[in-house]
Amino acid sequence: MSIEKVVIVGSGPAGLTAAIYAARAALQPLMFEGFNAGGLIPGGQLMFTTDVENYPGFPEGVMGPTMMQAFRDQAERFGTRFIREDVRKVDFSKRPFTLESDEHNVQAHAVVIATGARANWMGLENELRLAKSGGGVSACAVCDGALPIYRDQDLVVVGGGDSAVEEGSYLTKFAKMVYLVHRRDQLRASKTMQQRFFKLVEEGKMKPVWDSILVDVHGDQSITGVRLRNVKSDELRDLNCKGLFLAIGHTPNTELFKESLELDDKGYVKPPNPGNTYTNVEGVFAAGDVVDHTYRQAVTAAGTGCMAALDAERWLAAQGLE
Amino acid sequence: MSIEKVVIVGSGPAGLTAAIYAARAALQPLMFEGFNAGGLIPGGQLMFTTDVENYPGFPEGVMGPTMMQAFRDQAERFGTRFIREDVRKVDFSKRPFTLESDEHNVQAHAVVIATGARANWMGLENELRLAKSGGGVSACAVCDGALPIYRDQDLVVVGGGDSAVEEGSYLTKFAKMVYLVHRRDQLRASKTMQQRFFKLVEEGKMKPVWDSILVDVHGDQSITGVRLRNVKSDELRDLNCKGLFLAIGHTPNTELFKESLELDDKGYVKPPNPGNTYTNVEGVFAAGDVVDHTYRQAVTAAGTGCMAALDAERWLAAQGLE
Numbered sequence: 296m297s298i299e300k301v302v303i304v305g306s307g308p309a310g311l312t313a314a315i316y317a318a319r320a321a322l323q324p325l326m327f328e329g330f331n332a333g334g335l336i337p338g339g340q341l342m343f344t345t346d347v348e349n350y351p352g353f354p355e356g357v358m359g360p361t362m363m364q365a366f367r368d369q370a371e372r373f374g375t376r377f378i379r380e381d382v383r384k385v386d387f388s389k390r391p392f393t394l395e396s397d398e399h400n401v402q403a404h405a406v407v408i409a410t411g412a413r414a415n416w417m418g419l420e421n422e423l424r425l426a427k428s429g430g431g432v433s434a435c436a437v438c439d440g441a442l443p444i445y446r447d448q449d450l451v452v453v454g455g456g457d458s459a460v461e462e463g464s465y466l467t468k469f470a471k472m473v474y475l476v477h478r479r480d481q482l483r484a485s486k487t488m489q490q491r492f493f494k495l496v497e498e499g500k501m502k503p504v505w506d507s508i509l510v511d512v513h514g515d516q517s518i519t520g521v522r523l524r525n526v527k528s529d530e531l532r533d534l535n536c537k538g539l540f541l542a543i544g545h546t547p548n549t550e551l552f553k554e555s556l557e558l559d560d561k562g563y564v565k566p567p568n569p570g571n572t573y574t575n576v577e578g579v580f581a582a583g584d585v586v587d588h589t590y591r592q593a594v595t596a597a598g599t600g601c602m603a604a605l606d607a608e609r610w611l612a613a614q615g616l617e
Numbered sequence: 618m619s620i621e622k623v624v625i626v627g628s629g630p631a632g633l634t635a636a637i638y639a640a641r642a643a644l645q646p647l648m649f650e651g652f653n654a655g656g657l658i659p660g661g662q663l664m665f666t667t668d669v670e671n672y673p674g675f676p677e678g679v680m681g682p683t684m685m686q687a688f689r690d691q692a693e694r695f696g697t698r699f700i701r702e703d704v705r706k707v708d709f710s711k712r713p714f715t716l717e718s719d720e721h722n723v724q725a726h727a728v729v730i731a732t733g734a735r736a737n738w739m740g741l742e743n744e745l746r747l748a749k750s751g752g753g754v755s756a757c758a759v760c761d762g763a764l765p766i767y768r769d770q771d772l773v774v775v776g777g778g779d780s781a782v783e784e785g786s787y788l789t790k791f792a793k794m795v796y797l798v799h800r801r802d803q804l805r806a807s808k809t810m811q812q813r814f815f816k817l818v819e820e821g822k823m824k825p826v827w828d829s830i831l832v833d834v835h836g837d838q839s840i841t842g843v844r845l846r847n848v849k850s851d852e853l854r855d856l857n858c859k860g861l862f863l864a865i866g867h868t869p870n871t872e873l874f875k876e877s878l879e880l881d882d883k884g885y886v887k888p889p890n891p892g893n894t895y896t897n898v899e900g901v902f903a904a905g906d907v908v909d910h911t912y913r914q915a916v917t918a919a920g921t922g923c924m925a926a927l928d929a930e931r932w933l934a935a936q937g938l939e
Binding site for chain 1: 630633634637638641642643670671672673674675676679684687688690691694695759762763783786787790791809813816890891892893911912914916917918919920921922923924927930931934935937939
């Protein structure tokens with residue numbers, strides 16, 4: 296069995312950018328682009344995104360799947376090989392590393408992990424349908440908040456942590472009112488973020504809806520409202536809105552690596568040094584949302600994907616493994 | 618005088634991506650896109666680049682100036698305002714910060730510095746002309762090394778430090794022979810990089826040309842060779858080649874900030890924490906090649922530009938300055 300120079304796991308912006316750079320560095324990368332692990336498909340989260348307006352280079356915007364096809368074409372053009380399967384098992388305890396999918400068993404000198412993270416959803420049928428169709432349901436205010444459909448409208452954010460307040464606060468720039476729906480009667484958010492929240496409430500920009508959970512989403516082409524259930528009284532309530540933002544966390548796709556790599560308490564890959572893409576296992580690099588709690592943008596993922604390929608290339612050269 | 622929420626200095630991939638994100642966050646960014654400081658023009662180093670093949674999203678490649686126009690159009694579409702002047706003076710010692718150009722005096726709550734770095738050149742007329750026209754002269758092997766014009770050709774790298782060996786080593790993947798031209802009779806590179814160099818020499822992939830400096834570049838449409846002068850014997854020698862890569866360092870464009878911000882020993886902005894874009898001055902953020910010794914790619918600069926805008930937005934929100 297021949298040993299691959301570099302194997303990339305994951306095919307979102309981070310993985311495909313790593314592939315473009317690794318391929319141009321003549322490393323003939325092999326990519327496991329995945330099949331359906333973590334509820335994702337090849338191309339990653341952007342395959343479920345309609346308009347991408349903030350990836351630089353596309354002034355008129357671009358559809359998520361169109362953009363990911365362009366990334367993939369570019370990686371392929373320079374010689375990336377693709378396996379459309381999920382990796383089932385890895386062994387990073389000795390080099391060369393091994394990676395197994397249903398039909399392949401691969402050895403690799405270097406590995407780039409770019410399996411991403413997935414936004415958490417309530418799992419309601421109409422919530423998921425409208426999220427996929429661009430009907431006013433989103434898990435990313437920074438990505439979607441500036442869209443015209445949300446201007447001067449009533450919006451709902453679900454969640455009670457720092458990122459729920461952050462997303463809500465971001466949306467107040469555009470919205471008429473941002474309702475924060477939380478299942479408890481107080482926030483989990485940090486003190487600073489709570490202060491920010493209550494200041495926005497005072498200013499008439501946000502309003503809490505305590506003790507409530509989302510039980511249904513109304514709307515056909517686009518959202519018209521949400522149904523909430525009060526967890527104390529069991530009362531149902533309909534709230535009209537033109538946008539719904541889920542802010543109930545993300546789950547990094549690291550189940551596969553939990554025995555092999557150091558992860559943080561939320562399950563993200565934990566890089567020993569945030570200035571590069573090394574992991575705690577020499578020869579294994581990580582890029583994109585699988586390491587990123589904070590920014591989660593296509594362009595930040597692409598940037599770290601590039602870094603991972605260059606880190607891997609230089610590491611391989613230093614080992615004499617090219 | 619009104620106070621700007623965020624002022625961005627520099628208009629390469631980092632600055633324009635920061636502008637896209639800041640504009641979409643309704644911060645109405647104001648950008649000093651520069652005029653000719655540091656030998657650069659608005660758009661930055663890519664304005665002197667012909668084919669960009671590795672920026673993800675353009676599978677057929679894109680011309681550098683075309684790409685930067687797309688970035689600028691996108692930033693403008695969301696409301697960025699531009700001043701086509703160089704900043705002459707900054708005061709970061711008190712908030713709001715002040716920035717002065719020839720015709721403008723601006724106050725800002727937050728500043729994003731994205732002034733980039735410039736590759737060092739010998740300054741020969743034909744060297745600069747062929748670098749600008751895509752005639753086989755470059756200062757970035759990772760960017761350009763994979764182009765077909767360099768395949769199986771004799772290439773020349775000028776320099777004697779780690780990055781000269783790194784660029785040369787990278788080029789051996791494509792070249793027939795890589796000549797390393799250095800003005801001394803030994804490398805400045807680290808021991809590890811010297812070992813890598815001499816291994817490549819043994820393998821017949823690289824060859825040193827000691828005690829020599831580049832004094833002329835031959836070629837009309839594209840490079841055909843270089844003229845070298847031996848600094849000990851003063852002898853002139855012509856060396857045929859199809860590519861010339863300058864690896865004699867970069868100069869970060871930080872002259873303007875040397876009294877105001879902490880810089881490292883090479884003049885780059887020194888971020889206290891490499892995982893974000895904060896500088897040592899609260900409210901001043903930095904992104905792109907002005908902080909990056911290592912990767913220097915359009916997509917890595919764009920990624921950190923996005924981070925800087927999000928860091929600035931969150932910092933402003935936390936200060937109640939939005």
